[in-house]
Every structure is written in C-alpha cells, then in structure tokens.
Amino acid sequence: MKWLYNIVEKLRPQFDEGGKFHAFHSLFDGFDTFLFTPNTTSKRLGVQIHDATDSKRTMIIVVLALVPAMLFGMFNIGYQHFLATGELVSGSMTCALFWKAFAFGLLALLPLIIVSYVVGLGIEFTVAQWKHEEIAEGFLVTGFIIPLIVPIDTPLWMVALATAFAVIFAKEIFGGTGYNIFNVALIARAFLFFAYPSKMSGDQVFVRTDGTWGWDGGHSLVDGFSGATPLGQLATATDPTVAITNTVGEPISLLGAMNGLYPGSVGETCVWAILLGACLLLTTGVASWKTMLSVFVGGGLMAFILNCCGIDNAAANTPWYMHLALGGFAFGAVFMATDPVTSARTEVGKWIYGLLIGVMAILVRCFNPGYPEGMMLAILFGNLMAPLIDWCVVQVNIKKRMKRATVKKQ
Amino acid sequence: MALSQKTKETLLGPLSQNNPVIVQILGICSALAVTVQLKPALVMGIAVTIIVAMSNVVISLLRNTIPMRIRIIVQLVVVAALVTLVSEVLKAFAYDVAVQLSVYIGLIITNCILMGRLEAFAMTNKPWDSLLDGLGNGLGYAIILIIVAFFRELLGSGTLLGFQVIPQWCYEHGYMNNGMMMMPAMALILVGCIIWVHRSINK
Structure with a gap:
C-alpha cells in the first residue's frame, strides 16, 4: 500500500489550487478518499469525537454484502440459459457446466454493471465538478443495485437512460447523496417499469435465450420451456390453486424458492x-x-x-x-x-x-x-x-x- | 404600428418574464391533461388565447358598470358564453380534436389564468390594453403547452402532429417509445424542467 500512497501524494500538488489538473480536483479527491482515509483531523476547538466509518466505508460494506447475490445472479443467468437450450438437464450439474454457466452469466451481466456505473458516476462527477463539491459516494451502492434488480435482457440504452433519470431527478435535484426522498435504484427500476413495460415484465425478458456476444446463440428452446417468473405465473393464472413451476415445468418447493434457480x-x-x-x-x-x-x-x-x-x-x-x-x-x-x-x-x-x-x-x-x-x-x-x-x-x-x-x- | 414601452410589456411580458404557466404556476392541470399529442395542445392553446382575449375585452368594456359584489358571476357568465361558442365551433369544424379534448374545453371556464386576468387586469384597464394582455397570456400558455406536447408526442409516440418522425430503422434496431411520456406524471416533470431552464436563464 505504501507505493500507492506515494503515487497519490506525488500527484496531489497537480490537482491542488493552481495546479495543472485543478479542473479535475473532485475526481482526484474522490479516488484519494476512496483509497485512503481522509487526512483531515479535528480542530483544537469543537467536536473531538471521530468515527473511522465514514460514508465511503459504509457504502463499501453494502457493496460487499451485495456480492453473494450478484455472483449467484451471474450463475443463475447461465443456468437458466443452458436449461432453456437443453444443454443442461436440471439435477445433473457437472463442474465444467457450472463454470460455463457462470462465465455466460458474467459476460451477460458485466455490460449492465459497466453501463450503470459509467452513466451514474459520470453524472455524479459532472455535478460535483460544477457545484465545486466533493464527489458523494452514494452512487457506489446504487450503481451496483440497478443491474441486480432488472431483467437480464433489459437493453443497455434503457439502463443508461433510467440511471440518468434516477440520478438527476431522484437525487441531484434534491441536493445529492443523503437528501433524496426515494431510493434512487428503485426510481431507476420504476422508470423502466412504467416507460418500457414490455421489457420489464412478461415471460420474454427474464431468461436470456439468445447468445451473449455471439456465444451460444441460435439454439432452439427445449419443449415446455417458459420464461415466466413464479410471480408472473401467479398473476396470469386463471386457476386459483395453480402450482408454480420453474422454466422447464418442475414445481418449485420452499427449498427451491430459497435456492433461487428460477x-x-x-x-x-x-x-x-x-x-x-x-x-x-x-x-x-x-x-x-x-x-x-x-x-x-x-x-x-x-x-x-x-x-x-x-x-x-x-x-x-x-x-x-x-x-x-x-x-x-x-x-x-x-x-x-x-x-x-x-x-x-x-x-x-x-x-x-x-x-x-x-x-x-x-x-x-x-x-x-x-x-x-x-x-x-x-x-x-x-x-x-x-x-x-x-x-x-x-x-x-x-x-x-x-x-x-x-x-x-x- | 409603434407600440409604447408599456404596451409592449403588456403583450410580450407574459410570453416569458411573467409567463402564466411557468412563473405564476397557473393552468397546470390542463397543461398536463391535453399535452399527450401536439394537435390537441395546439387547438387548446388557440382556444384559450381567443377566450382570454375576448373575455378580457368584454369585461374591460363593462368594467365601470359591473357592481363589485357580483363581479365574479358576471365574469363567469362572459367566460361561459365564450367557451360554449368555441366548443360549438370546434364540434362543427374539428370534431376529432373536440373529442380528444373532451371535457377540457368546457373546463377552460375554470382555468385559473382566465379568472386571474379578468380580476387582475381587465377590471382596471382599457379595452385595447386588455386585448393585448389577453393575447399575451393566452400565447404564453400556448407556448408551454406546445413545448410539453412536442416532447411528449416525440418521445412517447415517435410522431409529431400524427406524422411519424422517428424513422422505422430505429425501431428495428431496438428503440422503443417511452410509455412514461404518455402519463401525466411525466408531463409534470417536463413542466418542471422547463421551469428549471427558464429560471437558470432569467436569474
């Protein structure tokens, strides 16, 4: 860590008042405090109590807590895909197939995460620069949650638009991180839900049946495949005692619902x-x-x-x-x-x-x-x-x- | 025709500096309701402009004879007569638009801009000035309606005045109309954006 610290310290004068890159000082500041605790100390007078947990640490803990759900989500994207194409029969999971499914999901989810972060952080940095404020760290969590609460087949430009809408109208106009009335990630989802309902519900969007980046596309689907989510099945059911099933028609028990392979x-x-x-x-x-x-x-x-x-x-x-x-x-x-x-x-x-x-x-x-x-x-x-x-x-x-x-x- | 400074102010002030919708925040209800498409918004803007201008003139002519205690009723009668007139004309010559606007033509009677102008201007000014004030306020309202409807129709249906503007090519490559634009909630956000832009220009 010492070498990283030295690099940051070496660069600092260039970003200070009068330095070459002063225009980007908020960017530098953001990364500096992201890596190291800020070196401000309490004044001689006034409050003397300090807590090492500033909002950046809090946000990082939430991101860490989201990681298991994201990793499983990646695996599940691939699992559902190979289940739909018939390459994988449920109950017969091999090690090779596991990693293949995971890699497929990784490739499918990564663009969503990148788009969400680039758009959101871009707006956040611009606003911070414009208002001469520090970069607020609220988007670290929001940008991570947005890809996790949308269907995998959401087009990237929609994610970008929804993220921009949410960051500007749910957060920045209220005064930025910590002043928002509504959860920013949910506003992004609500925007998608009301603006493009056909891409946010139904049985076409929750399972990737096409390939990702040209990998494993063009398969025909197995017989009896249905991409409807369990709740989607309940909402459209005409029979009040309908049994919910996974994509290939097997019923879901409580344990199955906890395991989440649907x-x-x-x-x-x-x-x-x-x-x-x-x-x-x-x-x-x-x-x-x-x-x-x-x-x-x-x-x-x-x-x-x-x-x-x-x-x-x-x-x-x-x-x-x-x-x-x-x-x-x-x-x-x-x-x-x-x-x-x-x-x-x-x-x-x-x-x-x-x-x-x-x-x-x-x-x-x-x-x-x-x-x-x-x-x-x-x-x-x-x-x-x-x-x-x-x-x-x-x-x-x-x-x-x-x-x-x-x-x-x- | 040379207009004096004051006359100019009366006519052009309401277009931007003193706009009834985005500065006085009046008439928001109909601005949200009729702006899904450009054509009804255009007709609505024209209708309100005509009604405000004419009722302003009528009230201004009567202003010295109206007893103070019943002035609201007199104003209402004048406005109601004009609204009925406009409504009948629309039904006769532009039936499909009249159907689209439905109840909102009748509701022009309750438009805050109308009563506001009658009370605040026509009751104390001469007919010529009142006419200009009515025209200015009506047009100020119409401009905002048209801006909101332009974005709502363009992004919500991909058309302008009913003609497809966004090329089919875009739809084939994954573009979709924004359903949120069809909802009044988005119209309110758009009006908010216009106010935002307007205030950051005229600090």
Whole structure:
C-alpha cells in the first residue's frame, strides 16, 4: 500500500489550487478518499469525537454484502440459459457446466454493471465538478443495485437512460447523496417499469435465450420451456390453486424458492445469498434489524391473513412463506427498505415503516394483476411515508413527555 | 404600428418574464391533461388565447358598470358564453380534436389564468390594453403547452402532429417509445424542467 500512497501524494500538488489538473480536483479527491482515509483531523476547538466509518466505508460494506447475490445472479443467468437450450438437464450439474454457466452469466451481466456505473458516476462527477463539491459516494451502492434488480435482457440504452433519470431527478435535484426522498435504484427500476413495460415484465425478458456476444446463440428452446417468473405465473393464472413451476415445468418447493434457480431479476432469486449479505449488514450495524425484520413480519402476516380468507386468487392462495421467498421480497427487505437515507429514522418508526412495506407488497401482489411484483411500489410508498411516520412518532413522544413534565402544585 | 414601452410589456411580458404557466404556476392541470399529442395542445392553446382575449375585452368594456359584489358571476357568465361558442365551433369544424379534448374545453371556464386576468387586469384597464394582455397570456400558455406536447408526442409516440418522425430503422434496431411520456406524471416533470431552464436563464 505504501507505493500507492506515494503515487497519490506525488500527484496531489497537480490537482491542488493552481495546479495543472485543478479542473479535475473532485475526481482526484474522490479516488484519494476512496483509497485512503481522509487526512483531515479535528480542530483544537469543537467536536473531538471521530468515527473511522465514514460514508465511503459504509457504502463499501453494502457493496460487499451485495456480492453473494450478484455472483449467484451471474450463475443463475447461465443456468437458466443452458436449461432453456437443453444443454443442461436440471439435477445433473457437472463442474465444467457450472463454470460455463457462470462465465455466460458474467459476460451477460458485466455490460449492465459497466453501463450503470459509467452513466451514474459520470453524472455524479459532472455535478460535483460544477457545484465545486466533493464527489458523494452514494452512487457506489446504487450503481451496483440497478443491474441486480432488472431483467437480464433489459437493453443497455434503457439502463443508461433510467440511471440518468434516477440520478438527476431522484437525487441531484434534491441536493445529492443523503437528501433524496426515494431510493434512487428503485426510481431507476420504476422508470423502466412504467416507460418500457414490455421489457420489464412478461415471460420474454427474464431468461436470456439468445447468445451473449455471439456465444451460444441460435439454439432452439427445449419443449415446455417458459420464461415466466413464479410471480408472473401467479398473476396470469386463471386457476386459483395453480402450482408454480420453474422454466422447464418442475414445481418449485420452499427449498427451491430459497435456492433461487428460477427466472427473475438478476440478483433477487437466491434467498441464501441475500441472507449472507444480511448477516454482514447486521453484524456491521449498517442496516437496521428492526426495519429488516418488520418487513418480513408485515409481509408474512398479511400473506397469512389472505391465506386464511380463502380468496379466489392464485397469489392470495400461495402460502405465506412462499411469498417471502419468491420474487424481490427478500432482496427488497434486506437491501432496499433498509436504506438509511430513505427509511424511517425513529426506532418506533422503523417498525411501522417495515410493516407498512411488507403489507403493501403482498397487497399489490395479490390484488393487482398488472403488477406481479409489489415490492418496488411498496418500498417507494414506504419512502414516501417515512417522514410522516417519523413526525408522528416524534410528536407522540413530545406529548407523552409534556404530560410527565407538569409543575407540581403547591 | 409603434407600440409604447408599456404596451409592449403588456403583450410580450407574459410570453416569458411573467409567463402564466411557468412563473405564476397557473393552468397546470390542463397543461398536463391535453399535452399527450401536439394537435390537441395546439387547438387548446388557440382556444384559450381567443377566450382570454375576448373575455378580457368584454369585461374591460363593462368594467365601470359591473357592481363589485357580483363581479365574479358576471365574469363567469362572459367566460361561459365564450367557451360554449368555441366548443360549438370546434364540434362543427374539428370534431376529432373536440373529442380528444373532451371535457377540457368546457373546463377552460375554470382555468385559473382566465379568472386571474379578468380580476387582475381587465377590471382596471382599457379595452385595447386588455386585448393585448389577453393575447399575451393566452400565447404564453400556448407556448408551454406546445413545448410539453412536442416532447411528449416525440418521445412517447415517435410522431409529431400524427406524422411519424422517428424513422422505422430505429425501431428495428431496438428503440422503443417511452410509455412514461404518455402519463401525466411525466408531463409534470417536463413542466418542471422547463421551469428549471427558464429560471437558470432569467436569474
């Protein structure tokens, strides 16, 4: 690390005031603080308490927590592809096929990640330069999440457009990282969902049936193949007791849903990988366990109530534990609902906020066939309500304490 | 025709510096509702311009005879008469556009710009000035409608005034119309963008 430090220090004068590359000082600053802790120390007077965990470290922990879900997503892209072309029969996985599937997924997902980062960071750097501010690090996580919550067949220009829209209209106009009302990655997804609905739902986009970069294209699909996601099947089912299946028609059990070898948005399918990320987020204290738990509790309770009601509707008849394991529920609960900027901040508020999201997600899933997955809309709704929830909690607390603070009568 | 400084201000001020939509934020509702395509927006802009100008003149002529207590009713009657007139003309000569605009032609009566101009200008100014003020405000409204509708129709349907503008080649290579542009939410964002640009130019 010493040599890297020396390089950075050698370059520093060129980026300082009056240096050759002063125009790019925010870029330099961004990379410098990305690599090393800033060398600012507290002043003689004023606050003396420091924490080594600045927002860059926080963001990196979230990115690390997302890595298992991303790696599994890559494998699943290849797995679904080779399942569709018939090269792989489910249950017969060899080592060579495993790596082949993984490589296929890597090649398919990498462009999405690159486009999302280039566009988002480009806008972020430009704005920072323009406003003479430091580069904010919020996009590190957003740029990583966006490719994980879209179908693999989303065209790259759409991802670029949605990312630009989200960064400008959901973040920069509110004042940048930390000031946004809505989760930026979800705004990107919502933009795609409403602008190009045919590319964001249905049974054509979640499994890559064509080749990637000309590799393994032009196969005919195996008999009985269907690219519909489990939630998509539930939303379009006419039979209220329909059994959900994977792409080649085998039924999905709870364990199958946890393992995540079924079509869906890239990073959302495997619950184990998401739980691994959740462990990291909770042990480091980056995400609130209250929010996370209450989303699951809210969703589980709502789905359980609907199960008991006997409604003539496939989604409402799906067991509650399946609802928690399928689709983007776990991903949303762990990585999106817990976003510290857009979630509720009071401790009681976190419970209310989480329950609200869980309940809303299940209600959208069950009662609006136009939206097979309700998690995105539920979290955006939760984001919208979070300030109100916080305000109410604070007001209740003030009232309670005011009552206690009466002056004793003489 | 030489216009004095004040007259010029009355006519041209509302086009940009004092635009009813993007500076006074009036008439937003119809600006969101009728701008999915360029043609209805154009017709709507013209209709509002005519109605504002004419009702301004009428109210200005009557201004000294209208009792203060019932002036709103008098204004409403004048506007309603003109709106009905325009609506009938549209139904007679441009039926398909009248159907597209549907209830929004009738709702011109409740357009804030109209009542605002009548109250704020026509009640206290002479007919000629009132005419210019009405024309200016109507055109200021129409310009914003046309800008919003231009982008919504271009990006949402790939057409302008019903003619395909984005070449078929683009669609064959994966371009798609943006469904979000068809929603009123996006129109609000577009109006916001226009306000953004306008304010950063006229600081």
